[in-house]
Amino acid sequence: MTRLRWALADGWTITLRDLKHWVAQPWQIVFGLLFSVMLVVTFGYLFGGAIEVPGGGDYREFLMPGMFALTMLFGLEATYTAVTTDANRGVTDRFRAMPMAGSAVVVGRASADMLNSVxxxxxxxxxxxxxxxxxxxxxxRAAAGFGLLLLLRFALLWLGIFLALVLRSAEALMALQILVWPLGFLSNVYVSPETMPDWLAAIAAWNPLSATVGAARELFGNPGWGGDSWPAQHAVLMALVWPAALIAVFFPLSVRAYRRLSR
Structure with a gap:
């Protein structure tokens, strides 16, 4: 219990450090918010008039749960950038040389990112x-929907931390973006997978992002694409299973990668 208490205290110290960075450089958060708003305006008003919602309904009500989830996915890039910057500047090595819990840096980073996500x-x-x-x-039910969205973000940030500690390359951010954008678009965020070829629709249906979006639409009571596939019929369950699986894999891998980190 003493070790756990100190681990939590060390993690909170790292969280406060990251929050102070945001206060000193608020433009990072402002630009992130403006980007999300720009996407809503672009797809809601420029393209929305040309897209029909399966079963009828307002497209912007169909779109917004998808935009919430997509923003959680895009946070993966911010996590990767922050962790990589600390590692390349030697900040992470300084933390490793201090008497603190081995999980404190990654847990502190996760806590700060979750506050940013909220x-x-x-x-x-x-x-x-x-x-x-x-x-x-x-x-x-609305609170449950928001909870599932934040659960997805919590799971994805451990993936971002792990990739940053393993790759430790700012140049690899471009490769990460190349992977993130197709993952976001190959889903039910903007259109129904039923409009896609069968093989592509199957991939979109099993996309973890699609599970959270489908569950959020169901809990919010917004128009959804439904579908006959198993993940579509059990969206809330899959919105719990996918994040749980990601956390179970990448949380211990992140802590292990941090402990083995060397320059």
């Missing part, structure tokens, strides 16, 4: 309300 999600919710989106199933 702020980003809240801003995007306000944007959604402004363009006509809302939830229709009560505050309890």
């Amino acid at each position: 702020l980003t999600l809240a801003a995007l919710v306000v944007c959604g309300l402004a363009v006509g989106w809302t939830w229709h199933e009560g505050i309890g």
Whole structure:
């Protein structure tokens, strides 16, 4: 219990350090929020008029749960950049030389990123309300939907931390972006997988992002694409299983990669 208490205290210290960086450089958060709002405006108003929602309904209500999840996915790049920068500047090595818990740096980074994600999600919710989106199933189910979105972010940030500690290359960020964008678009965020070829629709249906988006639409009471596939019929379950699997794999790998980190 003493070791756990000190591990949590060390992790909170690292979290406060990252929060102070945001206060000193708030433009990073501001630009991230503006980018998310720009995507909502672009797809909601420029392209939305040409897209039909399966079963009818307003496209912006169909779009917003997908935009919430997509923003959680894009946070993967921010996590990777922050961890890589600390590693390349020698900050991580200084932490490793100090008497602190081995998990403190990665746990602190995760806590800071989750706080950032809550702020980003809240801003995007306000944007959604402004363009006509809302939830229709009560505050309890809405809270569950937001919880699943943050659970996805929590799972993905461990993937970002692990990749940053293993690759430790700013140049690899471009390769990561090349992977993130197809993962985001090959889903049910913007259109129904039913409009895709069968083989592509199957990939989109089993995409972890699609599971969270489908579950969020169901919990918010927003128009959804439905579908006859097993993941489509069990979206809430898959929105729990996918993040749990990612955390089970990449959390211990992240801590292990940090402990073995060397210059």
